[in-house]
Amino acid sequence: MSTIDFAPGGYRFIKGPFQYSAGVAALPGFRLVRVMFRNPVPLDEGFSRIESIVKAAGRPLTSFAACELRSPAPFTDAGFKAFNEVYVGTLSRWGLFDGATNPVARSNVCPEIHKPTSPSFHAFTYTEPGDAPNKSVVVAGSGEAEEGHATYREKLIRPGDVSPDGLREKARWVLGEMERRLGLLGASWVDTTAAQVYTVHDLHPFLADEIVRRGAARCGLTWHFCRPPVVDLEYEMDCRAVSDERVI
Template sequence: MTTSAFAAGNYRFIPSVFQYSSGIAADPGHHVERITFRKPLPLREGFEAIAALIRASGRPLTAFCACELRSPAPFSDSGFRSFNEAYVETLRAWGLFDGTTNPVARSNVCPEIAPPAEPSFHAFSFVATGDAGAPSFVISGGAEARGGNAPYAERIVRYRDSSAEALRDKAVFVLDAMEQRMAAFGHGWADTTATQLYCVHDIHPFLADEIVRRGAARAGLTWHYNRPPVIGLDYEMDCRSVTVERTA
């Protein structure tokens, strides 16, 4: 994997699809700050709150580097594309999305219980000035779908199989992807401050061997009872190394 510079935001990113990058890392002399909303904010209201918080920190909107979304239910392939096309319009207006390349990392998952009525922001991150003295990065959510333009049903690992063996295979695929993304920035599990997992199935059969033994739970593991954003996906993870985290 290669990284690209996004000078306007003072960070590097791993190019991916038009709706998000595969991860970001702050430039030298900068660090990532993460803010969690006390309650999910609908997309438009969330963008407004994010803009106000970034500006209050004395940073340009191009410092927006990652977000964590919550959606009502998994999308169809076409529904997911329609949502993404609407989502990136604000990034275009903020000078982040040029119509092809999007530097902003993202996770978008669906609470199985008490979901929001509409897609909403759970948290976001931006790049602030000042060296934190430690790695500062956010890796995007990744689920068990291989790359490419084919329908998700053709790319999902062990499609429509939620057996213990299949879930292990899905988890290994995602864990490998997380490691590859971190490696692109020269980092690994030992550098993380948080790992999040999104799944509504039982992860205990492989938790120790596939997650803990790798070091993926070195700072603990936050398990959200959520589904990935597209119908047919079962397992998603993201991770980060962030020194400053707060609630708004």
């Protein structure tokens, strides 16, 4: 698999399922900029605020490259598909989704405590002109299942097993997927500026051996007490190499 250039946005991406890409990297002459909302912003309002921010920066809406969502609770496979069909409607209007291929990377997780009342934006990333001094990459979130199948459970790692050994194997698979995606984007853990993990289970038994030793926590590790977005998934990660981050 190779990446696909999305010239209207100034980035390239790893093709994923219809709802998101597996990761993005800035094209030469561009850099990725991440913007985090201090508090989650409901989806429709979030899209509106993002549109204003991107246009104020003098960028086209096609420069929208990645986002991080928060949802009230994990979806069923059918519910996730229905949500995604609504979500990509805005991307279609913005010239990002052509009905089959979606260049925008995404993480969508569910806080276990202080849940939002509806799907909301936590952060988003877009491109601006300018050469990035280092790698400029965002890897989309992945849980412990191979994507692109009719249901996540078809390719789930250790389904239903949240024992220390089960969680270790789930984490190992997800870390491998992060490394695969980083490699496709021309990066590795040494380039990352942040790594995030999403689980409500204890990761300390394998934190040192599986995460820290392989370099995935080189800038520390942000643990969000969240569940992945689909029922039966227990562990998710994403990572990025972004030198320009803002909080609004």
